[in-house]
Amino acid sequence: MPDASPSQAGQAAENQALEFLQGQGLRLLTRNWRCKGGELDLVMLDADTVVFVEVRYRLHESFGGALGSIDGRKQKRLVLAASLFLQKEPRWAAQPCRFDVVALQGSHHAGRPLQWLKNAFEC
Template structure:
């Protein structure tokens, strides 16, 4: 079987992250929500908190790996997209919010634990 494309690998990582977060009791509100400023991978509800979960997959740990890929520029884009999401879905605007990161690394993520950072950064 040929190796997965980066798009397929990213989608598989998102699927795994979604299953994990749902097993932790979070409820999916939106997946791959797109706007002009960017995209939100997973928008979840954790009790009464809206969680903007960024799923990061990297094959290798080089250059900081999956976690190292969330730089200041990426954080600003996520914050802008989250703001637009809350403006367009006002039923969630009054809820507390946080930004989480779900990081996966390695070929097919086999043998690699998923890392979930709650409240990974603030805006």
């Protein structure tokens, strides 16, 4: 993806993550769900568990790379957004929930292995 803008590269990473997760049996509930507190990249269902998936793409490993970019501040924003999602979508509020991270790194990441961290953090 040499000429891709950062947003195009991020969208391609999100598409790759979605395809991968669907291949693992997860079902998409919504994507790019926005609220005042932030955004949820992918909200998926894994059996009866609502999964909030943060997709992180970084070209370089600088500053901790894709996985290192999920710091405490980012986790708090994801938890807030997930809470708001569950308030707006009460049919999912009684289901178990978890936070996963899918990380992709490097240029031309399509076809490269991605890292899927199930239950990457707890709230």
